[in-house]
Amino acid sequence: MVAKPAQSGLGPGTIPAQAGIGLRASHYLEVLETRPPVGWLEVHSENYFGAGGKPLYYLERIRAHYPLSLHGVGLSIGSTDALNSRHLDQLKTLIRCFEPALVSEHLSWSSVGGRYLNDLLPLPYTEEALGYMVRRVSQVQDYLERQILIENVSSYLQYTESTIPEWEFIAALTERSGCGLLLDVNNIYVSACNHGFDPAVYLQAIPPAVVQEIHLAGFTVNRFEQGEILIDTHNQRVYPQVWALYRQAVRRFGLIPTLVEWDTDLPALEVLVDEARRADAIIGEECHVAAA
């Protein structure tokens, strides 16, 4: 980045244990003008890697009013290529400029041999991959000089060579690398349906102390003669089954900042705010139960 926006001056602060929404370009003006009542905002880091122009202009102004989380989709931490130093530099610059309270990436890979597929591809859950991910996450945290959160992804296949359940892999990764967990409840549900495991088992295996953020989103069902497959499309409201799983998660993990993601077929801003309100209602109800 050549021209840096001024630092927000707010300091990173913390993300409140409330619902937030993803900020997308088509909502910039409305968010600035109406300041919707959501606890915080999250953006895809890469959308602000440009050197200037509208994205940085609006983010700078909106950041003055909301706590911020940077969510990366392209670092390709699980790739066996060397870490992309340009990408890391751009991320570090962005962190310095916008002072996000949380920075997250995915338990996935997206490139090999310099070719990027720009998708969140699953890793085999083996001892080799676990050791590798621990080293890579540590490298990234050392370079950025901060903790990052790693998010579990939706998957549509399981590898024959996987020997460790995903939930154990993630628990071990957080313990050995010191990263936090961005628990995507929708992704757990999607993968549970696609691979036939019990999502409650997944939640039980996650140490409560590592969960610092939760994601919710909508999925799409693709039906075939031999069966169906759920795709993590972020293009509609959160399904009732996922709200139910979210309630279980709040019961286990307590007050956790929760983000409603919506990336394609973007609806009116008020629909996102309404989804966030539903998440806040669940947080409120479960806290009330816990207190009583």
Add this chain to the structure above:
Amino acid sequence: MSRLRELQADFAQAVLNGVDTAFGHYIRVSGLGGERRLQVYRNNVFLSLTEALKAVYPVTQRLVGGDFFRYAAARYIPLYPSTSGNLHDFGGFLPEFLATFEPTAALTYLPDVARLEWAYHQVFHAAHHPPLDLAALAVAPAERHGELTFTLHPAARLLASAFPLLRIWQVNQADFAGEPTVDLTEGGIRLLLIRRENLEIELQPLPAGEFAFLQALAEQQDFATACERALAVQPATDLPALFSKHVQQGALVDFSL
């Protein structure tokens, strides 16, 4: 090669190049077969990369139609794969690709339209830059003005085409409401794309002399050479007027001696 690297290389090959036989043994079969499961990833990858191209090339897409654009994108993606985790970096070779893509060979203007759209995309994300420091320029010794070199604003691009590119671009904007036909024989155009202080992007058609002048400065030729080139193609060029215009409008932002 590590086991993990081998898996990733085979996965990428199977997704991008459709060589799936090498990948089937990696996938656990349960309910749906391995090829169906891999197809989900293939769809996701091609869909998101195609969407990235559509976002940068809306006019190109409009000219060939959505279905054909998707077809062309599916050919482009494995030939010029993405090399960045940032999707905004993807698609810069589409003009070159279209120039040799047999099915669009008759649309001779198409590669230039794509060049304009890629330039527009770069200008959109380019760095901010303060205006030229006039006070500093004023103290440069007059006898050495010819040796000055200038820098174009990072959010400015020059583009020339043998086709009426601006007309093609204008009539294919979503909000265009005039006469939609373009006479391809009406002649070429020289354009300055520049992002203004309000972050809106302008497409300015330039006379030959003015374009040659800016083009020379963009190539780091000195001021005297830029003036010579402008006068060579258009003897009536009012050099002082156009120099002050581009300083004031912010196309020229820096100088050195």
